[in-house]
Amino acid sequence: MRVKDLGEFPLIERLRQITSVEHADIVVGIGDDVAVMNDGSPQGYLLATVDSMVEDVHFLRDLTTPEQLGRRALAINLSDIAAMGGLAQFALVALVLPDNTDVPWIEGMYRGMQKEAARAGVAVVGGNVTSSPATFSIHITVLGRVQPEHLLLRSGARPGDRILVTGSLGSANAGLRLARATRERPGWDARLRPAERQALLEHYLTPTPRLHEATAIAKTGGATAMIDISDGLSSDLGHICEQSQVGAHIHAAHLPISDAAQQVATALVLPPEPLALTGGDDYELCFTVAPDRVDAIRVAVGQATGTPLTDIGEILPAAQGRLLTLPDGREVSLEASGWQHFRSEA
């Protein structure tokens, strides 16, 4: 059997079974984005996460500056640590480079990475450089800490919890679609000002992880589960549902779709909701919270960061599945919430 026949998550489950060990110090092992270890430090649990960016899979060299790539490569890891309620501290960087890679290009990437590291108070402490026959890739490990009482897993959501997201959704996917449309149809005009177009693309290329928002949410002690939206809301909320063994109900009409995503969707003659539901790359936070704690969290996050929170639905018992109410009132499966449902409205 080939990897493409099995799929990523079933493969990870098989590998998890091979490496599974009983270990008193492991709070969370394989299966989450971040490993959590109890090493007796007064600073709390140790957090560790690793993410890879491979050329032509996760980025296109002609679409990104090296600075943007460096920022993004670190930011996606910082977002994972933040979504556990933790603070990132250290990073290790493994570079795989074709011999003919431009040195200034790599230096630019490191400057971008260092900018993001400095912003988050993270130190790049080590790494490895190796050559590659063809493809460039970068693999960043980030270590952090979380106080046990602030640790937020994917497994804590309970039926009745409200589902909230930070900020707005869809801009990153809108930026990606805009870039693709512009490239595939030169001269095509989305009726966006150059500054708007640039802002959208940057939202995709250099996401700003919600570090302060995550800390504020974790400190309230009111959230029951949290994840960062990297693969898309429906997929990432799906991880919470799987690991908490619950269902969920989302209202498409309540999604905080960004103005920019609305504009791009209009220009591309597409419904905007899928940009927010399945687009991914926004790196907003999705979290669950008991109904009586929603207001307190909203106030805490608002005071600490000014970032709005939106209530988009509720956690259901597992037996009720994962549901989406479309803007026209029809109820569909959240897993199958692709373009076709929204298209059929038109």
Next chain:
Amino acid sequence: MRVKDLGEFPLIERLRQITSVEHADIVVGIGDDVAVMNDGSPQGYLLATVDSMVEDVHFLRDLTTPEQLGRRALAINLSDIAAMGGLAQFALVALVLPDNTDVPWIEGMYRGMQKEAARAGVAVVGGNVTSSPATFSIHITVLGRVQPEHLLLRSGARPGDRILVTGSLGSANAGLRLARATRERPGWDARLRPAERQALLEHYLTPTPRLHEATAIAKTGGATAMIDISDGLSSDLGHICEQSQVGAHIHAAHLPISDAAQQVATALVLPPEPLALTGGDDYELCFTVAPDRVDAIRVAVGQATGTPLTDIGEILPAAQGRLLTLPDGREVSLEASGWQHFRSEA
């Protein structure tokens, strides 16, 4: 400028300068194989290292079983942690896989990795799986701990120190040369029994890092610097010289060249010394120690592990450079200790 024009170590130095920060918690940052952080844990300093293995650069799929590859990929990281005097605890594994990779092949690799992890008391706690357009690669981060008084860096060697190595050298490179010769010249016969041939190849494919020896050496408190021999003795001792700002003098006649390396060298009509000096991949330890502490360390390592230590030379003041006395008494530069010097004896 391209990476191939600049070279690996100058590139790392440039990247180190870009990411350099003052940080009270960083004991050792970029430039060593392992980062060392003081995170206030009662378990000692936190250690973190990452290493990459790229198909067709670090391994050939037709020369290794997946189990061997998995063992090796983890072992080289465990060796790095041990060479700091530390104990490895946790590993994270980033896999980059072409979609058509065989699932049983990956599972075999994980079984090999798990075997090595279990042997060393290490738990695989997380990772990442991503697709690749073509090349397979694996990137392992290992976390460990070291008591501050056992920490051994590359920077502690002092003029007058003796230079010692564990075990014997040359087998791994002999195994690699044997495999290449057999492949390039089918029917070629090194006059080795199949069991000897197999043992040599395994020495290269699945090195056994000197974990217990490293611990025993560190616990004596007598060593001043240590490194594992991955790139080859002359190169790795060179790292100690650079970071300790010292010179060194090695006696080729004192090198503990393995019997197997001697045999393969004879069969290939090559002098054996370069297999031990520049071959690499043996994962023995090279360390420095004050002359009056040599006997105590020899006894401690012998009692704890039975592994012999060999005194191969001494640390010099930096101004005297890095020297090698050949078996015929000629003195040459250690950096230029390639085949040509040894060939000219014949």
